[in-house]
Amino acid sequence: MAKEITSRNENYSQWYNDIVVKAGLADHSAVRGCMVIKPYGFSIWEKIQRQLDDMFKATGHQNAYFPLFIPKSFFSKEASHVEGFAKECAIVTHYRLKNDPNGKGVIVDPEAQLEEELIVRPTSETIIWNTYRSWIQSYRDLPILLNQWANVVRWEMRTRLFLRTAEFLWQEGHTAHATKEEAIEETIKMVNVYAEFAQNWLGIPVIVGTKSESERFAGAVETYCIEALMQDGKALQAGTSHFLGQNFAKAFDVKFASKEGNLDYVWATSWGVSTRLMGALVMAHSDDNGLVLPPKLAPIQVVIVPIFRNEEELSAISAKANDIKSKLEQFGITVQFDDRDNLKPGFKFAEYEMKGYPVRIAIGPKDLEKGTVEVARRDLLTKEFVAQEGIEIYIQKLLQTIQNDIFNKALNFREANTTSVETYEEFKVKIENRGGFILAHWDGTPETEAKIKEETKATIRCIPLEGNKEPGKCMVTGKPSAQRVLFARAY
RNA sequence: CGGGGUGUAGCGCAGCCCGGUUAGCGCAUCUGGUUUGGGACCAGAGGGUCGCAGGUUCGAAUCCUGCCACCCCGACCA
Numbered sequence: 001m002a003k004e005i006t007s008r009n010e011n012y013s014q015w016y017n018d019i020v021v022k023a024g025l026a027d028h029s030a031v032r033g034c035m036v037i038k039p040y041g042f043s044i045w046e047k048i049q050r051q052l053d054d055m056f057k058a059t060g061h062q063n064a065y066f067p068l069f070i071p072k073s074f075f076s077k078e079a080s081h082v083e084g085f086a087k088e089c090a091i092v093t094h095y096r097l098k099n100d101p102n103g104k105g106v107i108v109d110p111e112a113q114l115e116e117e118l119i120v121r122p123t124s125e126t127i128i129w130n131t132y133r134s135w136i137q138s139y140r141d142l143p144i145l146l147n148q149w150a151n152v153v154r155w156e157m158r159t160r161l162f163l164r165t166a167e168f169l170w171q172e173g174h175t176a177h178a179t180k181e182e183a184i185e186e187t188i189k190m191v192n193v194y195a196e197f198a199q200n201w202l203g204i205p206v207i208v209g210t211k212s213e214s215e216r217f218a219g220a221v222e223t224y225c226i227e228a229l230m231q232d233g234k235a236l237q238a239g240t241s242h243f244l245g246q247n248f249a250k251a252f253d254v255k256f257a258s259k260e261g262n263l264d265y266v267w268a269t270s271w272g273v274s275t276r277l278m279g280a281l282v283m284a285h286s287d288d289n290g291l292v293l294p295p296k297l298a299p300i301q302v303v304i305v306p307i308f309r310n311e312e313e314l315s316a317i318s319a320k321a322n323d324i325k326s327k328l329e330q331f332g333i334t335v336q337f338d339d340r341d342n343l344k345p346g347f348k349f350a351e352y353e354m355k356g357y358p359v360r361i362a363i364g365p366k367d368l369e370k371g372t373v374e375v376a377r378r379d380l381l382t383k384e385f386v387a388q389e390g391i392e393i394y395i396q397k398l399l400q401t402i403q404n405d406i407f408n409k410a411l412n413f414r415e416a417n418t419t420s421v422e423t424y425e426e427f428k429v430k431i432e433n434r435g436g437f438i439l440a441h442w443d444g445t446p447e448t449e450a451k452i453k454e455e456t457k458a459t460i461r462c463i464p465l466e467g468n469k470e471p472g473k474c475m476v477t478g479k480p481s482a483q484r485v486l487f488a489r490a491y
Numbered sequence: 492c493g494g495g496g497u498g499u500a501g502c503g504c505a506g507c508c509c510g511g512u513u514a515g516c517g518c519a520u521c522u523g524g525u526u527u528g529g530g531a532c533c534a535g536a537g538g539g540u541c542g543c544a545g546g547u548u549c550g551a552a553u554c555c556u557g558c559c560a561c562c563c564c565g566a567c568c569a
Contacts, residue, residue, distance in 0.1 A: 004530095011561080028561075088568075123569095155566060157492075164568065239569060276569050307528050346529035364528050374528075491569090 084218020
């Protein structure tokens with residue numbers, strides 16, 4: 001089985017693709033730009049879903065579901081929104097097929113044309129706000145704090161597994177509020193939920209900030225985001241939270257009566273993360289041996305591989321392995337015992353490394369004699385012998401250590417690849433040579449931003465909320481700048 | 492949508508330029524045996540409308556035309 005993975009340093013795209021495919025996460029499908037998420041990949045996604053869902057519930061949200069199809073007219077109601085999404089939508093024009101009278105197969109029945117086309121949702125603001133109109137009359141109906149787990153379709157020109165597929169899975173939160181302050185508070189609360197999840201669960205350090213005007217979500221007043229740095233020095237937007245002002249309420253005529261008896265438009269937010277997080281996970285931690293999963297997201301945290309010469313040995317080792325397995329499981333650790341007898345241990349080692357299992361335990365005849373096991377860490381590729389006695393405590397601690405170490409390694413990488421520059425010349429050199437995050441002053445104008453993008457392919461990833469807020473002078477124009485902003489080339 | 496490339500067994504490929512036995516190879520699969528502390532070995536077996544549709548020809552994986560799909564590089568984007 002030829003399973004070698006392309007080196008990370010030679011062809012980053014190929015390396016990424018190899019890992020996604022060979023670790024069994026996903027594959028290209030027969031449908032243009034779409035992917036098949038395989039069981040192993042999906043079980044990781046389910047862990048992401050479950051944890052995020054818990055965090056949404058803990059912040060007072062509920063789940064709901066809205067239609068896949070959106071009448072075309074809904075899109076015309078918010079001008080900047082349609083401009084942002086119109087280019088890349090799948091459109092349903094007919095509702096029936098019929099047998100081709102001229103030959104084999106089926107054709108679209110021209111008789112069955114829809115009066116109004118339906119758009120396959122690229123995002124659900126429009127249909128949800130059209131619904132909210134009938135739900136909201138009074139301030140007593142607010143806030144509405146909903147989340148939807150769904151698939152959406154954006155007809156992208158070029159696709160990459162998880163990072164950009166024509167169809168993708170995500171969650172989208174859509175909230176309605178009586179006041180501007182409350183909506184802004186919600187927007188910030190949710191971007192912080194994303195940041196916490198990225199760091200504590202995915203093990204990916206992120207910069208929280210706001211988008212510049214040109215990078216802002218179509219229809220938003222302000223977009224907050226989390227930005228992560230990948231191992232090739234490119235940035236990945238991992239989640240966004242939008243303050244939508246009253247734009248959608250005005251577009252869909254959603255008003256409420258306030259306590260004082262005034263009629264006012266409702267304030268809105270929306271926020272989302274997608275299966276792109278899976279891509280972030282791969283690009284942030286993997287190495288040339290394959291995927292590296294943080295223990296909190298690994299579907300199986302520990303695999304036990306027996307080493308044996310014959311059936312007697314296997315049965316003796318199995319007894320011990322099952323004993324250890326149940327001890328670990330009592331500590332809430334997920335364990336798999338791989339007793340397949342047609343594969344050699346070395347093959348299994350390589351396979352579990354490829355799939356990113358955080359810890360591997362090998363048990364052989366020597367271990368039975370000495371009362372030990374061999375424990376291998378996926379993240380560092382180190383091995384050591386550990387006493388069987390108290391193994392469950394050892395492994396429990398080890399999993400926590402690995403979770404922390406993976407995050408710290410990514411954090412160190414980001415620190416090492418984040419630089420502050422003063423001049424545009426310096427900026428150009430940095431972006432070309434090592435990429436990474438670059439902190440620089442910017443005069444706040446779209447023109448300067450566009451010039452930088454045009455000349456260097458770098459964009460403003462965000463205006464960081466935290467960190468050094470010293471004012472300075474724009475590296476391009478020399479005009480005053482309130483604070484440094486974060487630049488990078490991005491996915 | 493522009494530039495480049497590829498479609499041959501489950502996967503990876505050779506064959507095509509220069510048409511000619513029954514279309515090959517590696518991995519995987521199945522059977523039997525020997526193995527098993529880092530990707531095993533030997534022997535045997537199964538598996539193909541050569542992307543699709545036309546055309547040229549006695550004869551097409553190979554030449555011609557059209558179409559389709561996918562990949563890579565740009566532009567666009569979560």
